[in-house]
Amino acid sequence: MKKEIPYKIYLEEHEMPKQWYNVRADMKKKPAPILNPQTLKPITLEELSEIFCVELAKQELDDVNPYIDIPEEIRNFYKMYRPSPLVRAYCLEKKLGTPAHIYYKFEGNNTSGSHKLNSAIAQAYYAQKQNLKGVTTETGAGQWGTALSMACSYFDLDCQVYMVKCSYEQKPFRREVMRTYGASVTPSPSMTTDVGKKINAEFPGTNGSLGCAISEAVEAAAAQNGYRYVLGSVMSQVLLHQSVIGLEAKSALDKYGIKADIVIGCAGGGSNLGGLISPFAGEMLRGEADYKLIAVEPISCPSLTRGKYAYDFCDTGKVCPLQKMYTLGSGFMPTSSHAGGLRYHGMSSVVSEIYEQGLMEARSVRQTEVFQAAQEFARVEGILPAPESSHAIKVAIDEAIKCKETGESKNIVFGLTGTGYFDLYAYQKYNDGVMGDFVPTDEEIETSLSLLPNIDI
């Protein structure tokens, strides 16, 4: 007899994952190795450990071990805001009149407002274990910076955040959350680094960019004893930590005997998507099950659907290791959109390789239809979703409507990565009917792709 499915499936604490899952271990064809930006050769553990903590560098390079123990201190922190619920969207189903069963894994119930905390706490933990004094990072909209400041506060680490100047000024509230958690937040470009001074001199009054903030954070880490630089997405270590999302989702489904048919995630750098789909992709790779996996990206920044699978720099400053990935080119400047977390030129090498192997499909959607889906969802399910997460909502609704047409009651699972409490300016634009859509021209994309480094190893 099947158990009745509650509105929210919570695992018990003892059912929470004790190991992260490393999907690379189950891939016969592995993602291409990451390259040292100076030598353009596969980076060694020693070289990588100059940028990241040793343990994190090991995780970054490990494509062999399928399971990696989650240290107890991290598991205890996870218990403060995890397990996150797997929610059955009964009200959305009813509103749509669909026979599909819709589930979402909701990662927004913590003060960082998103899944970013899952990796931030792990990175802070290893930094503390290595007796570092602190870490540096960049943040755009502020989600990653917030998560990292929470994690550093917990482990008593200094946290230095370089925040893109226009966000620093336009999003003072995110900045204040970080300050409340004890982080120092510096608008970038600043006068505290050489690269910041240089950019300020060249472009007086510039609003800054993520590329510049990365460069400042890397320089600041290198200039201080006992500091390392940390990153919130794209890297394989981050996807490893984020596998906790997929593992919990899978356990919750298994607990009620539910077999997912479709698994959907929004795609920026790939951290939440990779984390969510990893255990499902793993079963596909091992030939145990089949799923329809869907990545959803903004039409304004379509790395999977219109990019090229090639080696590229992860940052515009070209100081981070290179990855082979679906990319629009590190110089690609997506036009303004309100899903700040999805405005990344590339895609995690793990997600890219999963896509390349045909295990996953990708779709791009317009932000106006994304906000329409967000509003529809909010009105019946209560939660005001982040613009990024709403990309997944849009496609989940599309798939549920298809089920209505065919009469199939498929199980649709999507990742609701976060809340939109700090994105109300975007909702205001939508509510006022003045939100636009931006689609890059073929010429823009070709020009950007023509500047890709020519590397084949």
Add this chain to the structure above:
Amino acid sequence: MKKEIPYKIYLEEHEMPKQWYNVRADMKKKPAPILNPQTLKPITLEELSEIFCVELAKQELDDVNPYIDIPEEIRNFYKMYRPSPLVRAYCLEKKLGTPAHIYYKFEGNNTSGSHKLNSAIAQAYYAQKQNLKGVTTETGAGQWGTALSMACSYFDLDCQVYMVKCSYEQKPFRREVMRTYGASVTPSPSMTTDVGKKINAEFPGTNGSLGCAISEAVEAAAAQNGYRYVLGSVMSQVLLHQSVIGLEAKSALDKYGIKADIVIGCAGGGSNLGGLISPFAGEMLRGEADYKLIAVEPISCPSLTRGKYAYDFCDTGKVCPLQKMYTLGSGFMPTSSHAGGLRYHGMSSVVSEIYEQGLMEARSVRQTEVFQAAQEFARVEGILPAPESSHAIKVAIDEAIKCKETGESKNIVFGLTGTGYFDLYAYQKYNDGVMGDFVPTDEEIETSLSLLPNIDI
């Protein structure tokens, strides 16, 4: 054998309350009857039904039935964001080095960001059952307006919110949440009501006040067929709905064999406090157990600690029924503070009577020490608390430190009513070290109290 206590105690859905608890039924001496503002006589059901929905008017006047069924539709909505977790504050305990066990009932994990949704959904439900077209209300900071807009969206009711003009302009994000849920939000005083026009004419350029917004909302409800006015606190019906907080907390404690020693809530109009303490006060009234109940109010608006127990108007416009309550006088203007939800001149008649009978004590605290406690809490427990909720945190920490001194391992339970995501301006003031404290003078309070209506029935 005692079960190990998890970080978060969640009830199963089938363990959630199916009835609200009406503490008045267990009181030998009942709260004094509420009065019709026109006749100054106890208001009748018929008269009250002109202001509120009939079912809500019945609940308002019912001091006999201890349990009232929660309709299934409301229970289903509750399942979307409830049960709320009872969290064991392991990290805060460790930080304080206290032998006390600290628990908090966290009501912030929904888009309204607070417990207000518990009553909003009930009031919207009864409005829909009565085939109303919509409801009107006022909102100050916007928490109640947000909760009501979510509830009305769920039940397809029109929702008209009069928002104090300075908040409308200074807190555009709360306004946008309400608009996203389909509510119409009008800055008050507006030109859409007679009272609004009058006030605009008398005080050109005024920033508005809660009293004025109430008057506009009441007038708007009366002027439209099929509309009623709804309120988010102070009324006994609201406390009844909020009893779900205390009932869940009690069940969660019972599930693990934990006996609370101290129960702490912040006190504004009394809705969350009354809801949290009701089941505990009920056991005290029935002679079944003893608890130390503590109400915490801001020193800037000290209705319990410095007010008078007397009949007073609930609103400055004097259009709502009068209650006998601890009050500073309906004309009392608390100096500016960042806990907008606690800037109310009076206190729910139920909470007032519980206090009068000596079942509960009250303390007032300064906002600077409240924000210090908030920051300390946020840094170890992760959650960024609302300024209102942080009043309870402050006293919970005080009590835990007392336990450290005496070596007692008491069980301290407090209500964490909401999150501070829309209160970052206040945190900024605190982070910048420019937050002040405001203590009303004896003269100010005496002057305000001298204007109380002279009623004794």
